[in-house]
Amino acid sequence: MEISKEEKQNRIIQLLTKADELLQRVEALKEHLDHSEGGYSKLVSKIQAEKSFLESLAATDEPVKENSLRSTNLIHLEALTYTAEHIGNVTSVISPLKFLTRDQDKINIVVDVIGHNGKAWIKVTARKAEALHRTWEDGGDYGDHDIVQQVQFYQLASEQNPIEFAPPKVHVVFYNGVTQDIVDELSELGVTVHGHIFKDLEESKRGRPSLPVFPLPEVTTGLPPSVPSGKTPVNMDVTTLIALVSELSHGGHVYSFKESYIEDLARQERATPFLVPMETYLADKDLIVCETALKDFKNILSTIAGPNELARAKKLLNRVRVVPDQLSKRSESLTESNRIKRNSKITFGTGDALGAVTTTGNVSFIKAAKRKGVKFEVYLHQSRALTEKKQQNPEKVYNPQVPTNRICSLYADTIDVEITEGKESRLGGHISVDLHDAYSGKHSPKGKENCDKTD
Numbered sequence: 158m159e160i161s162k163e164e165k166q167n168r169i170i171q172l173l174t175k176a177d178e179l180l181q182r183v184e185a186l187k188e189h190l191d192h193s194e195g196g197y198s199k200l201v202s203k204i205q206a207e208k209s210f211l212e213s214l215a216a217t218d219e220p221v222k223e224n225s226l227r228s229t230n231l232i233h234l235e236a237l238t239y240t241a242e243h244i245g246n247v248t249s250v251i252s253p254l255k256f257l258t259r260d261q262d263k264i265n266i267v268v269d270v271i272g273h274n275g276k277a278w279i280k281v282t283a284r285k286a287e288a289l290h291r292t293w294e295d296g297g298d299y300g301d302h303d304i305v306q307q308v309q310f311y312q313l314a315s316e317q318n319p320i321e322f323a324p325p326k327v328h329v330v331f332y333n334g335v336t337q338d339i340v341d342e343l344s345e346l347g348v349t350v351h352g353h354i355f356k357d358l359e360e361s362k363r364g365r366p367s368l369p370v371f372p373l374p375e376v377t378t379g380l381p382p383s384v385p386s387g388k389t390p391v392n393m394d395v396t397t398l399i400a401l402v403s404e405l406s407h408g409g410h411v412y413s414f415k416e417s418y419i420e421d422l423a424r425q426e427r428a429t430p431f432l433v434p435m436e437t438y439l440a441d442k443d444l445i446v447c448e449t450a451l452k453d454f455k456n457i458l459s460t461i462a463g464p465n466e467l468a469r470a471k472k473l474l475n476r477v478r479v480v481p482d483q484l485s486k487r488s489e490s491l492t493e494s495n496r497i498k499r500n501s502k503i504t505f506g507t508g509d510a511l512g513a514v515t516t517t518g519n520v521s522f523i524k525a526a527k528r529k530g531v532k533f534e535v536y537l538h539q540s541r542a543l544t545e546k547k548q549q550n551p552e553k554v555y556n557p558q559v560p561t562n563r564i565c566s567l568y569a570d571t572i573d574v575e576i577t578e579g580k581e582s583r584l585g586g587h588i589s590v591d592l593h594d595a596y597s598g599k600h601s602p603k604g605k606e607n608c609d610k611t612d
Contacts (some may be wrong), residue, residue: 160223165275167422168226175231176208179329184239188246190249196250200234203251207231216275219343236283236332237269237577243371244272244279244328255530256314262588263530266314270330275320279328280304280311286334286353288359292357293339312346317487318532322512336367388443391536393509396499396538397435398446398454400541402462403471404548406431412548419547427537444477449500450478482577484508487531507534535571 160168169511173254184198185191207230214221225572232271252268282289282304293303302310307331315324329343331352338357340350353366399405405419410426446454451474458470488506491497501522508515515533518540526533 160221161224162218162220165221165226168217169211172211172226172229172231173208173215175183176204176211179204179231179238180237182242186241186247187237190241190250194249194252198251199251203230203459204234207234225272232332233281233283234297236330237281239332239368240270240279240330241272243369244270244277245352246274247272249491254314254318256310256317257487258313263315264310266310268311268314271325273326276323276325278311278315279330280308280331281330283332286331286366287356287358290339290361302562304339305346308343308346308348311346317536318530318548319534321534330369331366331368334361334364336361365593383543388441390445390511390513391439391442392445392447392504392511392513392515393450394504394515394517395450395457395521397452397516397538398450398470398473399457399543400431400518400538401435401473402466403431403541404463404466404545405541407465408468410496410542410547412546414544414549416547419544421540422540422544426541429539431539431541435516438536443482443511445499445508445511446474446477447480447482447504449482449503453500457543461546462543466543468543480507480511483507483510487524488533490527491526492529493527497595498530501505505535509533520589538546 177494181203183197183204187197189195190200190479211229214226216338225335236252241250247270249271250269252271254266254268256266268278271277288305293305308327311327312324315327317326327347327351328349328351331350334353334355335350336355336358343350351369351371352366353369354364355361355364374458403409405422405426407514410423412423414420414423454470458467463471482503484503484506488502488509491502492498493502505515505517505522505526514536516536516538518538520537523533523535523537
């Protein structure tokens with residue numbers, strides 16, 4: 158049914174105003190969504206595309222059918238924006254993910270909104286309650302899925318994309334209401350529903366829905382279960398083991414190196430020392446290493462480690478618990494390539510299977526796995542290399558006449574530091590912390606009293 162020219166212009170002006178309002182509201186979400194996976198640009202682009210479509214309609218004198226204006230996607234984008242504003246701790250919108258069906262078919266899915274710091278996946282629908290009910294009851298067009306089937310896809314995908322080793326909770330937002338029958342079926346699946354609930358189909362035809370409300374998120378923890386000792390397990394890969402014993406992390410950054418990539422690592426260490434934040438993170442954890450990572454580490458040590466690095470490695474390995482290799486289903490599903498090596502699959506898969514965060518400097522593997530739909534729980538750190546045998550003439554980056562003291566390291570030997578006006582600075586570095594903090598155990602978990610102890 159065609160509408161009059163005057164009504165057409167009025168309706169288009171209303172919709173353009175709504176599009177501008179949405180862009181302003183999305184701008185307010187920018188601090189939460191403007192990152193590589195946040196979806197901020199996608200949402201803005203979709204709204205701008207709808208705006209361009211409406212402007213093209215306004216520029217022509219040709220008559221417009223009612224359905225042309227009703228089919229605009231703005232109402233869905235409004236519902237999505239409203240959800241992102243109210244769900245709490247939103248981290249991304251329009252987020253593409255992959256999962257395997259029961260028949261092992263690879264399926265792509267788009268999660269409308271991710272909230273609660275990643276622990277809630279929200280499916281948003283702006284369809285009217287009557288239309289939703291009829292599709293659910295009678296089935297839609299060929300290939301269409303009713304809302305319950307769509308939610309089941311979300312649940313299957315969430316099981317394969319855990320956050321802190323627990324599947325995200327699936328929510329559904331019904332922006333224009335939903336019937337009680339659909340709510341009952343979704344509740345049986347363990348899904349949380351937000352939106353106005355009509356008691357039946359007939360009421361949905363007559364009633365006007367109220368906006369969805371969002372209670373405060375439950376305070377839950379997805380932390381992996383503790384080991385018998387009560388400590389949280391942390392899985393260390395080869396890059397972590399190397400960085401912990403590297404001469405570069407223990408004052409060797411004051412030397413010059415022929416190899417440009419090692420010189421780059423030395424500059425990184427001067428600017429951002431590795432040990433203090435790493436040992437703070439590892440404090441009071443159950444440190445585990447899988448058999449494959451241990452074998453690789455020992456092979457590297459036997460080839461290029463210097464005497465100090467070998468001594469530190471011995472101390473470090475006395476403090477870790479070696480566990481058998483075990484591939485999780487998610488890691489096993491990864492196809493091996495130049496960036497996804499078998500041994501890395503085993504190492505990260507072991508942490509995944511045990512519910513342990515894996516510490517790593519292997520950014521390329523993490524990114525490659527994520528592109529394949531597998532996101533591991535990791536603690537990322539800068540890489541270091543074994544450099545003791547490669548050291549040349551020391552650079553003059555500190556004054557040897559300045560008195561020094563020592564920071565105690567849990568995993569290796571002690572570190573000489575300069576003392577300047579009540580502060581300490583790592584030799585050749587640019588980081589400084591209070592001496593009181595260093596010796597009270599804030600930066601070195603066992604504190605000063607253990608510096609003189611030997612294994």
